[in-house]
Amino acid sequence: MPDDAPELSLTLHRSVAEVPATDWDACAGGGNPFVSHAFLAALEESGSVGGRSGWLPQHAALRDPKGRLLACAPMYAKSHSQGEYVFDHGWADAFERAGGRYYPKLQVAAPFSPVPGPRLLVHPASGLRAEALGQGLAQACQQLDLSSVHVTFCQEHEWAALGRAGWLQRIGMQFHWSNPGYASFDDFLGALASRKRKQIKRERRDAEASGFVLKTLRGHEITPKHWQAFHRFYQATTDKKWGRSAYLSRRFWPLLGEALGDRVVLMVAEQDGEPVAGALNLLGEEALYGRNWGTLVDAPFLHFELCYYRAIDFAIAHRLPRVEAGAQGEHKIQRGYVPVPTYSAHWIAHPGLRRAVADFLARERPAMLAEIEALATLSPFRREGESG
Template identity: 65%
Template sequence: MSGWAVSLHTKIADIPVEDWDACAGADNPFISHAFLSAVEDSGSATPRTGWLPQYVELRDSDSRIVAVAPAYLKSHSYGEYVFDRGWAQAFENAGGTYYPKLQIAVPFSPVPGARLLVRPDAPADTRGALIQALAQVCEQLDLSSAHVTFCTSQEYESLSDRGWLPRLGMQYHWHNHGYDSFDAFLEALSSRKRKVLRRERRDANACGLDYRTYRGREITEALWDAFFRFYHATVDRKWGQAYLTRPFFSLLSERLGDKVVLMVAEHHGTPVAGALNLLGGDTLYGRNWGCVGEWPFLHFELCYYRAIDFAIEHGLARVEAGAQGEHKIQRGYLPALTFSAHFIRNTGFRNAVATFLEEERPAVMADAEALLAFSPYRKEN
């Protein structure tokens, strides 16, 4: 890579904040130095938990940092949301060693956005040089593979053009079509669906709960304590794993300020449920939620409808509610494709994965198209 200098860092603090954020931009909080440092400093994504940071830094011929990437050596496939455990098992059954692998991602966050972070004023070929650098890192560290997950469609195309294997996924997003109120959004729905949503909101707001929205430093340690209990309650119900530590949530509001939006339901002054969101340039990103007790339609109200209210009030373009849950469609969140790309070193294994993905991609696209038939929106004549 003549003219470029690549280095790896085991701490994001080794890369100056201003350089990282100049590459990352300000629109997506999940790729900011503040968020990634909170994940690392809180002990959530560390070598102990199977996430060894290998932040990639690319300098040009003038020794200026022109690109970075959030990369980790992974000893497992948890906390990624683009599932490759079947690939790992197949490769190891054939005598290969799948782990560690190189994961270019935001830990524990299936949020689409840039992963190949390039300064706007960088040389035109910088993204290509960064892609080459990632493959080179994979070769030099003798890794089985590298994976760029939940990247942008433009990155997906660039990676595919350079031989990485493209993969599609699906999430559910709500789009703001210039609504000036929640009722205006409801008017865009079919009559039957509109009645269902009104009934759900009425019942959720008639069970003695008070709803409050807190941002940044308004979120007290007591509120984070409560939310951490809710988070664990949800994980326990789903037989999942609590990836995020308690200090992570305090660091969020400390480092990201008003970009942290915590929606809380209280019963007689005591928090009983919470939904954590992060605010981007034009998007509200729904992340974690949890509750104690049984409350009718509380999940829909706190995670979906309150998020829509917030987006309309603040003139946001969309709400991203994450993966899974076809029930989101009836609440106005429609299927949206997500993108990832994979570099596989072993030729035979690469060919097998390529065949699998060639069959999977049209199936994902067909599923997304079929689910659109269940859209609650009125059909245009």
């Protein structure tokens, strides 16, 4: 246990159901649905994690001597590096070529969700620092004789705290849309350079002219029919993009809808009354999080309309500060989504592997920051003094 709090106890749990939902969510807060008890339970109940998935729940719970939950973390023992979006395959290959055993490892994450947010979930009244939970996770890794612990897509302050505790720090990149207080989509367009504004107008017009009925659905408006169709969309995307079986099971979607209610936002295109494409989002306190997309049709700009523009519409209507559109995609820049850093922290037991990864990250971090700065210059927004 952490040296500064020897009276605390850390336990690992093979199901989030072993921790009362009210206790877990009191630590997680309500801002980010991907670390909520309901989201994690839907993953487990649907069989998307556990079993032979390679994601074995090992959720961490830090309690005081009276058994009160002070902090927790969504954690998994991993037998591979799939579904994480922070790639350490090279580290694993190098270590195993040198005779080491990289797997299993511990992963603190929202599975299959490259969504930044809290990972070290500390109860606000506990007085604990994030470093205390991080130290407990590192000690648990040592006691289990595992290679490493990885905290991915964490918040910057958690990244900084773990860095102070000696963890290795990594920076990645995503593209987010920011809302300074637009009154309408046209208000947002007015902030863009003329050529970019015309491009987006044309893309939206062409998407609407394709003959689809476009809808934004929430909670109870999403029917079993929609979920059945969405799983087909999801499978089509994974087959096309990665050529492998889907991570998330068919049962996951209706369980998610039941558990999170109106926090689930589905942008859908229908043709002759049948859903043919969709983009799934989850609603947080300060952001709309774009998560999964899929389609059974090939229509111009339908992807941009459902994934990006309708998300912006929703954020403006609900006065949300951000839309986070997920991993990858420099094409998002021209649609108003600008590059921002993402953060992860890594504790590695083997001194040799740790030195090698530390050397790699020391070179990667400034390169990533330089790339973010360079891509930001491609922003479609008007520069100061530039005419519309």
